[in-house]
Amino acid sequence: MPLQLAFEDLGDGPPVVVLHGLFGSSRNWRGIARALSAEHRVICVDLRNHGRSPWIGSMTYSEMAADVRALIRSERLDRPVVIGHSMGGKTAMTLALESPESVGRLIAVDIAPVSYADRLTPYVEAMLSIDPRTTADRAEAMRQMSEKIPDATAVAFLMQNLAVRNDHFDWQLNLPAIGAAIPELCAFPAELAARRFDGDADHRIAVRLRDAGRQRGICRAVPPDTDGRDRWRRPLGPRRSAGRVSGCAGAGASHRGASTRTDAR
Numbered sequence: 001m002p003l004q005l006a007f008e009d010l011g012d013g014p015p016v017v018v019l020h021g022l023f024g025s026s027r028n029w030r031g032i033a034r035a036l037s038a039e040h041r042v043i044c045v046d047l048r049n050h051g052r053s054p055w056i057g058s059m060t061y062s063e064m065a066a067d068v069r070a071l072i073r074s075e076r077l078d079r080p081v082v083i084g085h086s087m088g089g090k091t092a093m094t095l096a097l098e099s100p101e102s103v104g105r106l107i108a109v110d111i112a113p114v115s116y117a118d119r120l121t122p123y124v125e126a127m128l129s130i131d132p133r134t135t136a137d138r139a140e141a142m143r144q145m146s147e148k149i150p151d152a153t154a155v156a157f158l159m160q161n162l163a164v165r166n167d168h169f170d171w172q173l174n175l176p177a178i179g180a181a182i183p184e185l186c187a188f189p190a191e192l193a194a195r196r197f198d199g200d201a202d203h204r205i206a207v208r209l210r211d212a213g214r215q216r217g218i219c220r221a222v223p224p225d226t227d228g229r230d231r232w233r234r235p236l237g238p239r240r241s242a243g244r245v246s247g248c249a250g251a252g253a254s255h256r257g258a259s260t261r262t263d264a265r
Contacts, residue, residue, distance in 0.1 A: 007043050010033050011033075058181070061189055073102075093111075125148075
């Protein structure tokens with residue numbers, strides 16, 4: 001049964017649904033949402049086991065796609081643009097392949113529908129090794145995290161999930177469920193390999209997303225490929241992904257530019 005997801009709602013106009021990545025939340029996209037909200041209704045979602053959304057033991061891509069599909073229906077969104085980053089990108093691709101009627105356009109950022117090596121488990125283990133309820137302050141929690149994870153940028157990102165709850169610190173992540181799901185999250189549903197999503201080739205949303213990323217200084221602009229090859233783009237680093245997303249909107253576009261074809265291969 002789909003979960004009722006928490007989300008942030010901003011602006012008015014044609015709908016855009018934004019899905020964050022693993023260990024993220026809706027607030028990661030607030031700046032981008034404000035930029036897009038001048039002309040669109042932007043819904044930034046907390047996926048299951050993240051942010052303010054419910055916790056549950058299972059989190060397959062089909063289950064997360066079903067959660068988002070239920071939100072689209074409950075909010076009566078008419079074929080929204082769905083933007084997904086990393087895990088959210090795979091969730092968006094799963095939604096588009098399983099329920100193409102729910103998605104008008106698809107933008108997958110920094111991810112492809114393929115399996116990746118597991119580089120995520122050390123993060124889960126590091127967070128689980130800390131008891132935030134007995135941590136004196138955020139500085140102490142960050143020091144403990146830094147002992148486990150040498151990447152200061154990764155530590156700062158993960159620390160966004162440390163929140164005050166009932167007079168003590170706690171993680172806003174269902175870490176046991178996420179840890180158990182890592183093998184599935186690193187992969188992509190094999191049963192979707194033969195399916196295809198056909199969407200519009202209008203890149204205007206992607207261009208606005210790219211420009212908003214430039215303005216916030218979180219990306220370096222990279223021109224999209226123009227050779228019309230039927231393929232997914234290889235994943236890019238997080239600082240480049242927003243700049244390259246203008247191409248991702250039309251990944252797999254036919255050489256005539258008549259449609260956007262997304263093959264799960």
